[in-house]
Amino acid sequence: MMRIPGYFSIFLLFLTTSLSAQQRKEFYLNKGWKFAKDDFQQATANDFNDKNWEQVVVPHDWAIKGPFDRNNDLQVVKIVQNGEKVASEKTGRTGGLPYIGIGWYRLDLPLQQLKSGERVFLKFDGAMSNAQVFVNGKEATHWPYGYNAFHAEVTDLLKQGTTNKLAVRLENKEQSSRWYPGAGLYRNVHLIITQDVHIPIWGTYLTTPSVRKELASVRLQTKIAGLKEGEKANIKLETDILDANGKVVISKATSDNLERASIDQHFLLKNPQLWSPESPVLYKAVSKLYKDGVLKDTYETTFGIRTVMFNAENGFTLNGVKRKFQGVCNHHDLGPLGAAENEAALRRRLLMLKDMGADAIRTAHNMPSPELVKLCDELGIMLIVESFDEWKAPKMKNGYNQLFDQWVEKDLINMIHANRNSPSVILWSIGNEVPDQGTPNGVEIAARLQDICHREDPTRLVTVGMDKIDAVLKNGFAAVLDLPGFNYKPSRYAEAYKVLPQGFILGSETASTVSSRGVYKFPVKTGPDLIYPDNQSSSYDMEHCAWSQTPDDEFIAQDKLDYTIGEFVWTGFDYLGEPAPYESHWPSHSSYFGIIDLAGIPKDRYYLYRSRWNTKEKTLHLLPHWTWPGREGEITPVFCYTNYPAAELFVNGKSMGVKKKDDSDLFGRNRLMWNEVKYEPGNIKVVALDAAGNPVEERVISTAGKPYKIILEADRKMLKADGKDLGFITVTIVDANGNICPHADNEILANVKGSVSFKTIANGDPTNLQLFHEPHMKVFSGKLVITVQSSELKGKGELTVSAKGLASAKIDFKIGD
Helix, strand or coil: CCCCCCCCCCCCCCCCCCCCCCCCEEEECCCCEEEEECCCCCCCCCCCCCCCCEEECCCCCCCCCCCCCCCCCCEEECCHHHCCCCCEEECCCCCCCCCCEEEEEEEECCCCCCCCCCEEEEEECCCECCEEEEECCEEEEEECCCCCCEEEECHHHCCCCCCCEEEEEEEECCCCCCCCCCCECCCCEEEEEECCCECCCCCEEEEEEEECCCEEEEEEEEECECCCCCCCEEEEEEEEEECCCCCEEEEEEEEEEECCCEEEEEEEEECCCCECCCCECCEEEEEEEEECCEEEEEEEEEECCCCEEEECCCEEEECCEECCEEEEECCCCCHHHCCCCCHHHHHHHHHHHHHHCCCEEECCCCCCCHHHHHHHHHHCCEEEEECCCCCCCCCCCCCHHHCHHHHHHHHHHHHHHHHCCCCCEEEEEEEECCHHHHCCCHHHHHHHHHHHHHHHCCCCEEEEEECCHHHHHHHCHHHHCCEEEEECCHHHHHHHHHHCCCCCEEEEEEECECCCCCCCCCCCCCEECCCCCCCCCCCCCCEECCCCCCHHHHHHHHHHCCCEEEEEEECCECCECCCCCCCCCCCCCECCCCCECCCCCECHHHHHHHHHHCCCCCCEEEECCCCCCCCCCCECCEEEEECCCEEEEEECCEEEEEEECCCCCCCCCCCEEECCCECCCCEEEEEEECCCCCEEEEEEEECCCCCCEEEEEECCCEEECCCCCEEEEEEEEECCCCCECCCCCCEEEEEEEECEEEEEEECCCCCCCCCCCCCEEECECCEEEEEEEECCCCEEEEEEEEECCCECEEEEEEEEC
């Protein structure tokens, strides 16, 4: 008899619920894992002694707790795509975190007694990397690419009447990444039990071939697994289509004496509600599979109804409305949480991007988690789902080039099958800045990979983020793609448009402007690769890398060129690794590209994009701060990011004049600038003016006094009692009058009580080497963010934040349903 060991505690989720024993059951394998970082030759054996191993909860990132060290994956390399001519030391390129090495995970599988004919599967949403999966000492499957989801049936490896042991070996090699990839079972692991005849994992494919205002056609193709070869079976598939309120709007039952392994169903939905970023309406297809009158399986497919078109006449249209992508690129790590996936953290990020006006994400440069895609479906964020950073030609010694020949088709198929029912997924990207753009077989590879995407999903176009524009315009690489995407080439869009056949161009990666939150350098400079002794970049938003531009260069191209279909800014959030322009300067362990910093606090640049992209709400943001002891009488330019047409600036009540947007000036097009202001303590005030010149809104920034107290602001005070929910608390140091102290660097201490636990702390400073998992850290530019985690017990939780010499602060949480 198979049984759950009495000591085993597991959080389980039934994706379908029924009293019938004929329903599939799905469990998250979160708890009960034992972990050790080293290579253990006998760790696959059931009787292996792991009592001294660490107990961990999955998703788990073994490297995020550090410590940071410049020698962790120290790379002596030449970054060709950045235009480097000679190799040099790259100290923080992968975050300075200890992700390299071998790690083992072991778990007692929580299996109830299986009935005759039941089948058991394991699904991994991502395992970093080179995963080898063993059940009871025998290999069940292996999958080397750490970003992809994979699954395997393990029924025949299970034993009756004893504990069944799952063991997973992972190995991360040196020089295998250009950023911090994370380490371990960093995404969810699922245990799935089905009947002998069932719908397999990713076994449905739903499309909407025709969509009109009054009627939409829906096609659902459903695979059937478990039929014996040559067997004729009396199969019936009943499918209900449910609207967003859970009401059945149409049903269909299809019966057949099957000799094939799939069923095709067609539906007509009257007056469909269309999915879009502005109205992300979701439907659900609930399919019940019967064999010989016996219910064998229930399977749910969430989908949306929308039409996506790309053509030379209208560019990009969604549901018949022309639009341009207002997108960002994001790596997969969650800052101080590392690569370990968490839905609450993702939701917070997506809501911040939505408030900024972003409507799209490019999953740079790898497959996304199911949680990200699900949330984008629900919240209304379009996705370019990207696959690879390398093909055959290497960027990294141990990069994907080592896997390409054997695995590229398998990886693409899994990526597409896992995500093709999601309405948020608009495009497939088969690569980013691959060196193959310029190789003799590059065009052939691009065509082959694109054909695989078309075969598995004929409804979506395919793109590549290209940087070698001279090569791809001459050799046919850009022409063979469905959609040409260019990285950092706004000055050459017109040239590409003239020679390419598609008639539209995407800014697949743009800007790469660098800044440190709350840091301002004088005099204000614009240009590439500006380096300062403190390893910081200026938040005047005019500094960038040598291969990129300021936001304004891309804004002009998108505004003036009708055939451009939008941009994806590098990046929405700062991420671990790639600390350009300080990749050869230590300490520096995270990027400066983010519109939002590593802690999740918006930089000034957030409001620049918000002033353009969020047209439903007004933006009025003033910079810099106004606390500059020692700069009295010196030029201190003042900028305003706003979607008002004009504004007037006052320094201590004295007008500095009215400024209007100036289309003739690169920077004046999108910001109001008073470049000759001299600093004097007191305050600056900006008064926004409407089109008629009337004052309508104002902002004031005052010179701060000494740090006096701590104030706390939580994104949410109600958390779920699921042991996984997170609350994010922004900590700010203010003076006695409530003004932010922008130079404060006080060390703060976090204490928790009740039904919450301390999770992480981060201040957004790329040079800070304090550890994220210890409950103390210095604030950076007067702020940081603390993350608390709910318990599984309902009740109350409390966070108290203190610092020497400051009045402390407390915030309460309710933990419940």
